[in-house]
Amino acid sequence: MxxxxxxxxxxxxxxxxxxxxxxxxxxxxxxxxxxxxxxxxxxxxxxxxxxxxxxxxxxxxxxxxxxxxxxxxxxxxxxxxxxxxxxxxxxxxxxxxxxxxxxxxxxxxxxxxxxxxxxxxxxxxxxxxxxxxxxxxxxxxxxxxxxxxxxxxxxxxxxxxxxxxxxxDRIKMKANYSEERRNRIGLLNKGKKLSEVTVERMREKALLRSSYSYSQEGLANLKKNSKPIVLYNKDGTVYGEYSSIVEVSNSLNCSVKTISRALKSNSKILKRTWYVKYK
Known part of the structure; x- marks a missing residue:
């Protein structure tokens, strides 16, 4: 860091x-x-x-x-x-x-x-x-x-x-949570002594975690009705990737109709701030 x-x-x-x-x-x-x-x-x-x-x-x-x-x-x-x-x-x-x-x-x-x-x-x-x-x-x-x-x-x-x-994405986090990633995350606490309060909090959170994980087939079913969208800053860098037009609408406080109009336009400009395209 x-x-x-x-x-x-x-x-x-x-x-x-x-x-x-x-x-x-x-x-x-x-x-x-x-x-x-x-x-x-x-x-x-x-x-x-x-x-x-x-x-x-x-x-x-x-x-x-x-x-x-x-x-x-x-x-x-x-x-x-x-x-x-x-x-x-x-x-x-x-x-x-x-x-x-x-x-x-x-x-x-x-x-x-x-x-x-x-x-x-x-x-x-x-x-x-x-x-x-x-x-x-x-x-x-x-x-x-x-x-x-x-x-x-x-x-x-x-x-x-x-x-x-x-x-x-959160389901993916569960499905792809490899041992390597567990070890990397564990390094955040390596060499640091945790207080009794912190240990107890961690124990309580662990008990509350669900053990259920989704299959790859389940992930595919969740995604099949989504059409990914990418937003770009005006300098061409990626602003964000979204799984659907609804997600873009929710995150930007912008109507689906406005986003749809931008996607169909030649300029692809959304709210005079981003370029929007299907992935």
Missing amino acids: YKNNKNKNNFYKKYYSTKTNSGNYSKVVTDFLTDKNLNAVICFEDLQLQETKNIINEYSKNKAGIYLILNKVTLDYYIGSAATSRFYSRFHKHLIGLVGSKIVKNAVRKYGINNFAFIVLELFPEEVNKENNKKLLNIEDFYIKSLLPNYNILTEAGNSFGYKHTEI
Whole structure:
């Protein structure tokens, strides 16, 4: 993982620190990161302040990577990815404009933006382009499958490029959960002593997990009536892959009719923001 632990700017110090044990996070954020065995690159709190928004905007320049949005009241969270210079765009879309994840939108309206934290988990070492876009998505996919953030998986889990883990994808996670992946995920906790409370939580969650897994035939039956769609940013990078037009509609808050019209048009432009095509 790529950490930004050097050359801290005092201007940012009030709003974030670069180490979990630095003491600059609020207690709820520190406890959350400790419980999840995460070492954040940067954590922004006091998100209701204009000064904080300005700092996030400045920090976002020339950076790409994985972010986490934490509800500090319920400890529910959302994980996404941001292309180069788009951390602020993702922050604004989900928490200010409220046009990203509908689950996050409803939570912000209920609890208030002051009860959320915007956390950068990992920085991507390259400028994101068409060629390496998939690498960033794979890193995000690993975080989602490792941590299973409920703001993602309840109905429309996804990342900042719009890729959504539908129910089919979640079933795939079960069917393809190899021993290698189990070992990789286990490395997140390797060498770290878990508290008795954490161990008990893990035990309780394990007891609640279903042992049922779907066959490949079952997966095929679920997919057969879906026609995949791909959204592209205007620069040609992939914004997201969706299993159906309905999924695009739900995730973008856009009518099926509008999406259908864009698919049939010569320009393929959707909402003056994306190009939409069948996969």
